[in-house]
Amino acid sequence: GEIIAQATEESIWEGTAVAGKFNGFLGAATGYLLPGVDATVVQSTASGAYVAGNIIANLQTLTADMAANISAVLRKEDLHIYMS
Known part of the structure; x- marks a missing residue:
């Protein structure tokens, strides 16, 4: 399987x-x-790969970026953040 x-x-x-x-x-x-295609896409200013040592800081940066640009999204019940 x-x-x-x-x-x-x-x-x-x-x-x-x-x-x-x-x-x-x-x-x-x-x-x-592609980032910036329309207002629904936010390219975070978090830098570097997401690793155990920086995951919380990068998520905080992402949340701050979203709050500054599309704060209504943060209040959505079905908000999902995908990371690679």
Whole structure:
């Protein structure tokens, strides 16, 4: 099951429509998920990769950036923050 789950996860995000696969989100969204495309996208000023040593500081920076630009979003019940 784990091998199938991993292959499915990769296809969902990075898949290309070849050899029995399908277009993943990243391939299909090329050019559409760029920061600053519209007012709903906020590019945080947090810098560097998210690692155990800086995760809280980066989340605080992200929250401050969102509060300054789109504060109404912070009050949404279904707010999700995705990090890579």
